[in-house]
Amino acid sequence: MERVAFIGLGAMGRAMARNVQAAGFPLAVYNRTAATAGPFAQAGASVHGTPREAAAAADVVVTMVTDPVALAAVVEGADGAAAGMGPGQVLINMSTVSHEATLTTAATVQKVGAAFVDAPVSGTVKPAEDGTLVVLAGAEAADLERVRPVLEAMGKEVVHCGPVGQGTRMKLVLNLMLGNMMQALAEGLSLGKGFDLEPEAVLQALGSGALGAPMYQVKGQAIENRTFAKQFPVHLMFKDLNLVLEAAGETGTPLPQTAATRECFNAAMAQGLGDEDMAAVYKTLRSLAGR
Amino acid sequence: MERVAFIGLGAMGRAMARNVQAAGFPLAVYNRTAATAGPFAQAGASVHGTPREAAAAADVVVTMVTDPVALAAVVEGADGAAAGMGPGQVLINMSTVSHEATLTTAATVQKVGAAFVDAPVSGTVKPAEDGTLVVLAGAEAADLERVRPVLEAMGKEVVHCGPVGQGTRMKLVLNLMLGNMMQALAEGLSLGKGFDLEPEAVLQALGSGALGAPMYQVKGQAIENRTFAKQFPVHLMFKDLNLVLEAAGETGTPLPQTAATRECFNAAMAQGLGDEDMAAVYKTLRSLAGR
């Protein structure tokens, strides 16, 4: 069984690493704040002081950090994971970063002779805990097959999106859908309010047929209960919509709906809702309705 | 068991009436073109020459026709259903018509002492055949409870949306969602194309998680296979988006995303795609992308 190193034990990474460990893979961990590693050690994991040492103790290395800067910090340099790797090993980056950062990291890893798999995920903390993430993999087919058992410990579905970099791009396509669906729901509930329809009736009607995406129930409840504690905050969605429209310009793909959605998230940001859940875009829409 | 009259045996009505008959309700039918009634007669239904006569032979009358003009033709006047109805009977209109037409028809029916239930459906021919429609009911609670068994023969879910007229309005909210989701999918697949992602990979990624609405698979396949045989044609979606935006103006509910979507369907109409399935809006989007 492959030995796995897990680097990055934030809310997402912690849940994912737990599932890897539960599936029986021998685990090595590294985290910037060492305390987080405690429970993993108790369950038999080895704990390391640098990404390099954790990587050296494994066959497959998983990175799950917050952004390109954090990714570079754990992969590049003398103490980075790449310094502890070589031929026969694979690094799977599951952090969501830009296409450019993905290619840069891949190059660093491939330079020492190891393989690289680009594998951001769709889903937030709950699916991470339940092992029901959707894994968006960009990799050579052989590399993906090799690490598939590790990925399947974390996600219910592994989608092969193409070579390295295509996982990152697929993530952007899904976030385009997510942002537009969030806005569609906000507009539907807002018109429902104008029509004196109860939100729960709208959600019931929406839940049963061909339109019934699971997210509508979660985000609809948030709107109905006015609880906008963040799962996926407005500011991250705004960042992603900007990346989507930038890519739309570079690839010659006009996206008129996404452009309208982006301005609503821009307004939500400007109205101070950046740290609330993206469902708060409903508040922005209602401010336009004068109520 | 309530005796049911079914008026309007088009593609939708036919499938729905079949499920009512299969559930054991004694059936009376009327259709403009009498031949369609044949199979129902063979299965024991009485066939009538006018809506009035069919209605007079039943406790519960269902109308399922194409538009407000057709609805008036089967309900109003000397041979209309209302002329054959009185206290103790209920007319359920399941055709999708305007809010105004719903209220007009309700008034005609209530004038003769009968009850009225506003019950458009969400779903097309396949769910109608499978009895899995979502019924959007606007009615007094007691009237709805009385006819619920009949409605449940046709749909897997009956949503009580409020008093008469609210079913029609809920239908408009769902079509707002449907149109925006269709456009979101078209934009997602278009960006996917710009990224060299295979459509089937996008659909796989989309199908598995919180974004996975069933319609995406159906419409996504249509786009991937370039088969735009109509299920829900562009021209009907365009008509509904116009009704939505008109209502948005009357109720003071700004809908920026829907407005952007409406212009794409306007373009699809102008490009001659009105009779194709609404998934053809993807072609319009690609024409903007120069390919």
Added chain:
Amino acid sequence: MERVAFIGLGAMGRAMARNVQAAGFPLAVYNRTAATAGPFAQAGASVHGTPREAAAAADVVVTMVTDPVALAAVVEGADGAAAGMGPGQVLINMSTVSHEATLTTAATVQKVGAAFVDAPVSGTVKPAEDGTLVVLAGAEAADLERVRPVLEAMGKEVVHCGPVGQGTRMKLVLNLMLGNMMQALAEGLSLGKGFDLEPEAVLQALGSGALGAPMYQVKGQAIENRTFAKQFPVHLMFKDLNLVLEAAGETGTPLPQTAATRECFNAAMAQGLGDEDMAAVYKTLRSLAGR
């Protein structure tokens, strides 16, 4: 010299009739509230109790009222202008009404043998007083040439837009431009505010070059001084943008920018700004900016 009857002496009509009288045309007037006619009588005009009588006393009849209902009231029926007209006479409707109302009124007038000229104007009270309106004429060329001297008493420019009905349509095109330019100015000043640029500097920069439309100075001052006393109120612009988008659907002309602008005016309406000048759309835009 043609004898002119002027029907409708509101703020616009009064100013226009004064210029006709000043140009030496013998004047007959009718107004619902008779008092308004006083100053015209003192200057030599005949005052009449019905539109029919005023029309009968003239060669050229001008109608300038607020909407299609008011227009029908002064043209149709036993006391309407048409009842006092016949061959050799011309009715010029200068009120802004729908294309449909224009054709209906034209038919009524033509039925009694008189000619009809469709001639809405671009410009508000100030240009009406100064005789600098732009007249948008839809008429047969011969009819237009005959009444041109009367029109030139009211406007500095008479544009022949085509046959009857085309004046009304041109008015809609100009209002599409007006609404979009108002929104463009609001967005420009809003970004200017985000950039800490003084509004007067923006207006100075805007006033001098190829972008320098006179309206920007007027509306820009309104925004800078926060004085939104109505000249052209939000609710009329919203009505016109709805007519524009309806026509855009009927003629197959997608208008993505106008659709975005319409939603901003929809929001301004919903926020209670309907009776303020259209420049108040700036307030709506700033509410989106959280300030």
Added chain:
Amino acid sequence: MERVAFIGLGAMGRAMARNVQAAGFPLAVYNRTAATAGPFAQAGASVHGTPREAAAAADVVVTMVTDPVALAAVVEGADGAAAGMGPGQVLINMSTVSHEATLTTAATVQKVGAAFVDAPVSGTVKPAEDGTLVVLAGAEAADLERVRPVLEAMGKEVVHCGPVGQGTRMKLVLNLMLGNMMQALAEGLSLGKGFDLEPEAVLQALGSGALGAPMYQVKGQAIENRTFAKQFPVHLMFKDLNLVLEAAGETGTPLPQTAATRECFNAAMAQGLGDEDMAAVYKTLRSLAGR
């Protein structure tokens, strides 16, 4: 009289430098391709081999190049203009570059003790030749007053927009207006076409009143005659709209109209019209109209 050095003799710079020379200022010139300097030399200018030498021979140095890279090339480094400057001298950058590039260049110039004026212009080659540019100046008041005579040789209006950097930002605001007005005109003419109105009638109606911006006549003629030889090409407008929306995100200023306009220019780019004049966005709009 101030001695002026002019660096950058492209189509714009050449025309501007000619007006400076014609106004009697002693001129020093530098251009990458020396041949262009010929006519200036014949009229008495000194010609220099590096920006440094040209700058050293003047009191006021003007840079007019195509982008931030070209600007850095003529200002920074051992042969750059800054290397030839010191206290008592002023560098006026009239090139349109990013806000960031403006601040970087200013810092370089101020480091050697010279003053910096940020002064992009509104207007293209024709106004540059006629000396009717609008100069958008970001500078300390005293610096601006000192160089005002030089700027007034090139432009009919000098707008003081605030400190260094504010000229560049004002340029972005004007380009927001320009892009949106171009799109508004395209939509107006497109609806006019749907209405069977002649373009020249629309332009006549538009030219006379409060909406009459000079650019409409120029761009309207281009559309009417289908001559899209570039003055201000689609790709530059697309670049500027991207900068505007990026700034809109950074400053919390939602711009829904501009977002819709940007997607139309994105489509024009994707349809291969990038090198045509921005008026070609009309073609994109008509492609949406199926004609």
